[in-house]
Amino acid sequence: MKTRHLIALLLAAAVLVSWLFWPRGIAVDVVKVERSPLTQSVVATGRIATPSRIELGTQITAIIDEVTVREGAAVNAGDLLVRLRATDADAAVEQARSQIAEAQARFTQLDAVGLPVAEQAVKQAEANLRVAEAEYQRAQALVAQQFFSPSKLDEAARQLDTARAQLRTAQAQRDANTPRGAERVSAQARLAQAHAALESAQARRDLLTLRAPVDALVIARDAEPGDVAQAGRALLTLAENGETRIYATLDEKNLRYLRLDARAQAVADAFPGQPFDAVVYYLSPAIDAQRGTVEVRLRVTEPPAFLRPDMTVSVEVVIGRKEQALSLPLEAVREVDSAAPWVLVARDGTAAKLPVKIGLRGVGRVEITDGLAEGDVAIMPAGGALDGDRIRIKPARGAPGPTPNLGR
Incomplete structure (x- = not known):
């Protein structure tokens, strides 16, 4: 009888020792893969700018x-x-105006005096020529009859040549005073020159009066x-007055997320409690090589009254949003910035490494587009579990009892 009790006692002790020293797995924290709204945005600092x-x-x-x-x-x-001060410029304008008046007076002189006098001179020269021709013919006849010496004929020929020359001179003077004549062309050139001088003087005087080129x-x-x-x-x-704009710079690593017409929300540092909307309308085609940034310009559709040029603002550009995104906390995804991110999941009390594909990144959460399903349990990295390790799931904080194993 005593032997049976001793055997039973030894078996009980063995069971107790086995329970105490048998490997129970690494205690880990876990999170479930869930569906929830997820918004990804990038934040930049910029300044308020005017159109010009x-x-x-x-x-x-x-x-x-x-x-x-x-x-x-x-x-x-x-x-x-x-x-x-425009004293000299005003004097130059008046001088140019007097030159115009002088040139216009020259036209009046040509019309009222020059052309009529030239026409009368032509008529007088024609009459003189007729007299000289008659005298030459008479002298020629008398010399032929030997009433005069040949020298008389030479004198008559000289007077005839002189009359002809005078007629040509008078005709040239008359032609010069006609509407297409040289005198009128010269007068027109002087008048045009005077007008140009006036325009130049007025332009110079206008430079001395500075006016607003635009509403500003x-x-x-x-x-x-x-x-x-x-x-x-x-x-x-x-x-310049006009649409209000924001010029901001973003880290070039965010360039792949940006697009034109992306919506954004801005907050002025001086008025942090009054956000306002903006829209991306320009992405710089070049990268600042020294800073590793890209310039982004946004249009403020309804600028608040407190905005001032060069005011510092913070801009949050929304680059993606899903109402029902399959997501995990960011720290649950290992090597999230690499080409092959992965998640350690709980499967039947064992840690298993699964590759995943990620999409949007929100504040503290990341979208899982492939590799996991809703309800899967991901192991947080703080516990130190590795692929293939036995695990046991810690109770949730504040829970009254142990958390059941959620692995499949």
Whole structure:
């Protein structure tokens, strides 16, 4: 009897020792593969930009007489902004106008005096020629009858040649005063030259009056009355009114996710509680080799009133969204940035390595597009389990009892 009790006691002790020292597996934390909404976005820092920034200056050196605006002023196209001293330019304009008046008076002289006088001179020369021809014929007859010496005929021939020359001169003078004559062409050239001189003088004077080229906001003033404006130096800086834009830079590794017309949400650092919408409209074709970034430009469709040029903003560009994405926590996917990511899953109390394909990456979660099914159990890496290890699943935090084995 005692022997039987001893044997039973030894068997019980053996069972207890086996239970205490038998390998029970590595304790691990697990998560289930679930379906849930998933949004992937990239975040960048940028600045508010206007359609264009205009530096207003002058092409000539002159003294500044008046500056009509200050920083922050809204101006309309054509508004007077800066007036430079124009004494010499005004004098040049008046001189050009007097040259035009002189050239126009020359036309009046040609019409009222020059042409009529030239026509009368032609008539007088024609009459003189007729007289000279008659005298030559009479002298020729008398010399033939030996009433005059041959020298008389020579004198008559000389007077005839002179009359003919005078007629040609008078005709040339008359032709020069006709609408297509040289005198009128010369007068037209002088008039055109005077008009050109007036346009040049007016253009130079216009350079001394600086006006707003577009509707804009004055963001810098670098000129005061009495200063000497130098050619090429900006006096005012304007930000053109129009659609508000954001110029931002993103890490080039995110370039594959970006597309035109992608929606984004921006927040100004100065107003963190007032986000506003934006849309991507430009992706730079080049990469900044030194920084490894790509420039992205966004259009702000409804800019809030507090935005200012050059204001710093943070931009979150949404590059993908699914309402029912099969996903896991990001840390559950091993080598997620490699070409062959994988997940360690629980299968019948054993850890098994499975390759997976990933899609969208949200905040702390990643989409599984292939390799796992909904309800599969992934092992978190903190437990240190490896492929083929025996495992036991830790109870969930705050759970009243042990968590059952969820592996298949």
